[in-house]
Amino acid sequence: MAVKVKMRIWVDKDGQEILGPGIYNILKALEETGSIASAARKLGYSYKFIWTYIKKLEDALGVPLVESRRGGKERGVTELTEVGKLLVAYYESMNRELENVVKTWESKFSELVATLEQYSKEAKEEGGGEEIPYYEEE
Template sequence: MVVKIKMRIWIDKDGQEIMGPGIYNILKALEETGSIASAARRLGYSYKFIWTYIKKLEEALGVPLVESRRGGKERGVSELTEVGKLLLSYYEAMSKEAEQVVATWERRFSELLSNLEQYATKPSRDEEEIPYYEEE
């Protein structure tokens, strides 16, 4: 028997989502590729979707998350700001801690479920079984 607990983490500020699996993936891809366009291709989104998402998040937080420089031969480069890197770092740490808690509870639930038979009610021999009754 395999028990699996599923959990995702979202962080809201004043009712607006500021961090979750989606924005984490966007910021991580941007950090790894150094380009909004490359991050968009990697994740299967349009450039405009990624750019708009980041701008909305920057507006909600009141700080820049990405610095972009236009480039000649190398096209453009986009890098996470210190705040962008902190968001990734905090989210990764929080996710790691949550995974440890989930693993503990998966073990506990596995133990509980494998011992459920002790809680089953067993009919006594003295009890009469009630026959099935069907109206005509």
């Protein structure tokens, strides 16, 4: 029996999403590839979708998240600004912390489910059963 607790993080500012799994994946792909076109290919999105999404987010935050340079032998580069890198780092940090919380609750729910299974077996065998223990904060 495997009990899984699943969670995702979204950060809103004035009701508008400014960070979540989608924008994190976009910013991370940009950081890794150095190109909007390459990030779009990697994620299966169009160039226009990613560019529009980033611009919308920049407007909501009031700061640039990417910086593009054209030309040269590298055919142009798009890099995250310090704010873009900070958003990626914060999101990764929040996810690491959340993973620890999730592991704790998976353990607690595993114990509960095991207790329920035992209770169910006893109830069927005896026509009744003991009271299910209630979880209390430590």
